[in-house]
Amino acid sequence: MPPLTIYLAAPRGFCAGVDRAIKIVEMALEKWGAPVYVRHEIVHNKYVVDGLRDKGAIFVEELDECPLDRPVIFSAHGVPKSVPAAAEARQMLYVDATCPLVSKVHIEAERHHGNGLQMVMIGHAGHPETIGTMGQLPDGEVLLVETPADVATLSPRDPEQLAYITQTTLSVDDTAEIVAALNARFPRIVGPHKEDICYATTNRQEAVKAVAPMVDALLVIGAPNSSNSKRLVEVGSRAGCAYSQLVQRAAEIDWRAIDGISSLAITAGASAPEILIEEVVDAFKARYDVTVQIIETAQENVEFKVPRVLRSATA
Incomplete structure (x- = not known):
């Protein structure tokens, strides 16, 4: 098999906000039983959403698709003020998983x-x-x-x-x-007290900038509707990587497009689980003699608490 060096960008994958949102759905199912309704995909990743659906989560786009007698969770992306107001007007039990x-x-x-x-x-x-x-x-x-x-x-x-x-x-x-x-x-315009672009987005982009110039190809594992994942592809291209592509899973890899490469970088958007990264690495190991190296540009130890209603004793 031809040799291939795979550089795994770090940090990559789940951020603290995504981790918290998924935990919220899992703890809600544990506390109140299935089904639990979730307004919009809890995070933008099909693998994650399908896994939660298998456990009893029902994903809907609007509040009026939810019955009044079951809990509803708002996604990590946040909702307009009108949504919790409507839930309160209908006397619904809701949990807000908006990233802090x-x-x-x-x-x-x-x-x-x-x-x-x-x-x-x-x-x-x-x-x-x-x-x-x-x-x-x-x-x-x-x-x-x-x-x-x-x-x-x-x-x-x-x-x-x-x-x-x-x-x-x-x-x-x-x-x-x-x-x-x-x-x-507008010289008098007021900016944020602290940068609004989150630490996870910034860190993942910096890791891609470090690794992209070193490789023949970059694969970003993430969903096509994931903003931060799509930005990683763009950052990779701008940083000098000739082939920078988004894939949801190993099955989407375009093997012909990367035929003949000797080096590859892999990263993942903030809502992509590590298991999908392992799946992609295994797919390359089946075709190449792979050496894996980790390129780490930052360490993350952020953790967000889940809402108090879920921290109390389960029903």
Whole structure:
């Protein structure tokens, strides 16, 4: 078999927010029994969602698809304020699995709004996290930008009274360009007290930047609807890797496209479990004489508590 060096980027895979969200569904099933309803995919990963579905979770897109007598969990991406308000109006039992780092952005937006500032959100239109964050404030109070070009077309209520926030899973470099455009056009715009892009997104992108120039190909394990996973592919391409691709599992590897490679980097988005990384490595071991090396650029020891309702004794 031909030799192949596989560089495993670290950190990779699950972040603390994803880990917490999955735990919330599992503990809810343990406490209240099946079924437990989950509004939107708890995290963007088919393997994870299918595994929870097998345990008794039912995934729906809207609250009105849930019966009144079963618990409902809100996904890690966060929800507009109208969703918990509707759940309370219907007297439903709900658990909010919003990542605490997304909640931080929600709180920030409300604080700025309370100070009379209109918000500019840097994010991807239609992404659940963007919808949830924009839904923290009244209509018209959050203006969305996706590119530096969008900044030129903004029509704020008062250019002197603006603040910006960002989605937590964006490209660090792309976001810096948009922030520069905002600062150039609106010199008085207020930025976050602490970076909104989360530690896990930043760390995974830095690991890819370190490994991408060293290899013939980069595989990012993640879902096609996962923002942070798609950004890793883009970061890999920009960092000099000629072939940078997203795959959900080993079955999606395009073997012909990487024929003849001698070095490969593997990473995974923040909602991809380690078992899928092992599956991909095993698929290469079946075809190559593999040597595995780990390239670690940061260590993570973040952990978030689950909500108090689940920490109390199980029913």
